[in-house]
Amino acid sequence: MMQKGKEEKKSFTCHGGMQMTAGQGYQNEMEITFDAISDNEAFARVAVAAFVTHLNPTLEELSDIKTAVSEAVTNAIIHGYENIHGYSRSDGGRPADEIIHEGKVTIHCVLDKDLLHIDVSDQGIGMEDIDQAMEPLFTTRPELERSGMGFAFMEAFMDELEVESAPNQGTTIHMTKKIGVGDWIDSEE
Amino acid sequence: MEQISTEDFQIIDNCLMIRLPEEVDHHRAGYICENADRLLMRDEVRNIVFDFENTRFMDSSGIGIIMGRYRKIECFGGRVYAIHADRQIRRIFLISGLNKIVEVLE
Numbered sequence: 001m002m003q004k005g006k007e008e009k010k011s012f013t014c015h016g017g018m019q020m021t022a023g024q025g026y027q028n029e030m031e032i033t034f035d036a037i038s039d040n041e042a043f044a045r046v047a048v049a050a051f052v053t054h055l056n057p058t059l060e061e062l063s064d065i066k067t068a069v070s071e072a073v074t075n076a077i078i079h080g081y082e083n084i085h086g087y088s089r090s091d092g093g094r095p096a097d098e099i100i101h102e103g104k105v106t107i108h109c110v111l112d113k114d115l116l117h118i119d120v121s122d123q124g125i126g127m128e129d130i131d132q133a134m135e136p137l138f139t140t141r142p143e144l145e146r147s148g149m150g151f152a153f154m155e156a157f158m159d160e161l162e163v164e165s166a167p168n169q170g171t172t173i174h175m176t177k178k179i180g181v182g183d184w185i186d187s188e189e
Numbered sequence: 190m191e192q193i194s195t196e197d198f199q200i201i202d203n204c205l206m207i208r209l210p211e212e213v214d215h216h217r218a219g220y221i222c223e224n225a226d227r228l229l230m231r232d233e234v235r236n237i238v239f240d241f242e243n244t245r246f247m248d249s250s251g252i253g254i255i256m257g258r259y260r261k262i263e264c265f266g267g268r269v270y271a272i273h274a275d276r277q278i279r280r281i282f283l284i285s286g287l288n289k290i291v292e293v294l295e
Contacts, residue, residue, distance in 0.1 A: 038216035045246075063246070063277045070248040074215040086216055145222065145257035146215075149249040149285050156284045 028111040036077045036103040036122065038086020044107060045069040051109055052116055055179045064157035065116070065177060069107070071150040072120035072173045076105045080124025080171055084144060114179050118158075121172040127165040134163065193217060198224045203235040209244045213251040221254055229258070235267045239291075242273035252285045259290050270294055 030051055034040045045066040052065065077083050081103040089102070101124070108119040127133050133140075134155075139148035155161050158175040165171040197208040205228055210217055228234060237258050241247075259269045271293045274282070282288040 038214075041214050041216050042212055060277070066246060067248050067281070070214055070246075074248070074250065078215065085219060145253050146218075147249045147252035147256055147285065149252050153249050153281075153284065 026111065026113050029109065031106065031108045033104050033106045035088065036081040036083055036101075036105050036124075037088040038074075038077060038083075039088060040105070041070055041073050041077070041086070044073045044105070048107060048109060048118060052111065052179055055111070055114060057179045061177070061179055061181075065118075068154045068157045068175055068177075069118065069120065071153050072118075072175070073105055073107070075150050075173075076120060076122035076124065076171065078144070078146075079140065080105075080122035080126070082125065084141065111179075116177050116179055118175045118177075119172055120175075121170060123170040126167045126169045126171050127163075128167050130163050130165055193220060195224060198228055200228060200234060203233060205229065205234045205237045206240060207237065208240045208242065209247075209251075211243050211245050213244055213247040213254070215248075215250040218250040218254055222257060225254075225258055226261070229261055235262065235265060236270065237262060237267065238270045238272060240272050241275065241278050244273075244275075244278060247278055247281055249285070252281070252287055255287060255291060263290075268292065 028051075032044070032047055034043065048069045049062050049066050052062075057065070077086055081101040083101055083103075103122060103124055106119075106121050108121070110117040132138055134151040135148075136152040137148040139146060151161070151163075154173065154175060158177045160174075160176040162174040163171065164174070193208075193210040197210075199206045205225065207221065207225055209221070213221070225237070229237075239255060255269060255271075259267075262269070269291050271278070271282070271291050274293050279288075279293060282291060282293065
């Protein structure tokens with residue numbers, strides 16, 4: 001992490017506290033499975049955001065969750081299934097020599113009171129060296145001109161991040177975030 | 190959702206102006222990079238301005254787009270600017286360290 005967002009919070013004021021809707025013992029669960037194609041990246045992050053809306057998350061919390069889900073799902077598509085351009089099987093713009101590795105990505109969410117657990121899993125090629133993969137700016141595909149910041153973003157935007165993976169065994173990303181911690185309003189705005 | 194088209198890429202003086210779509214992710218990144226690079230090759234572009242006016246979502250793919258374009262113009266002394274960046278976009282610049290190479294204009 002080059003720079004953590006610590007100092008920027010200075011200018012924010014905090015309103016409110018725990019959400020009323022996050023009552024005692026509240027639990028909810030959902031699971032979605034979809035094709036590992038880039039059209040589904042937006043769908044995935046919006047679905048997870050919709051799942052937590054009744055906890056009244058702040059806009060910032062929603063953005064954080066969407067970004068983290070987007071990173072995890074994009075990684076599963078590009079790296080897990082090596083579908084680097086995210087093509088679907090029926091994509092007309094796809095070059096003839098582009099091989100599509102068919103696969104599915106599954107998102108499993110559990111809301112436990114105000115704690116959101118998100119698992120993003122694929123059955124793709126997995127990773128040999130998880131620590132190296134998690135280093136900021138590291139990427140196995142520099143030619144794609146992606147930033148290598150995927151894991152760094154997941155770490156920055158969620159409270160907890162755990163990665164389970166082994167070569168040819170797929171990858172599961174566990175992320176946790178507390179919702180409704182406070183309404184962060186930029187006092188300058 | 191608003192789609193991005195070739196009209197969103199314009200050259201004004203020596204600046205390439207790119208109006209980014211509502212959501213900047215991996216799905217859109219290819220189109221943005223292809224069009225930007227085509228114009229960067231063709232014209233005497235020195236600087237790039239990314240316009241975030243319509244952008245409500247960006248992930249690390251957006252960082253990749255900006256970093257990749259920056260590398261192409263930095264050797265000629267070109268600079269990268271961001272306009273209309275909301276708080277979330279600025280936050281992403283800060284977390285990624287991109288604020289060191291992108292000048293955010295008000």
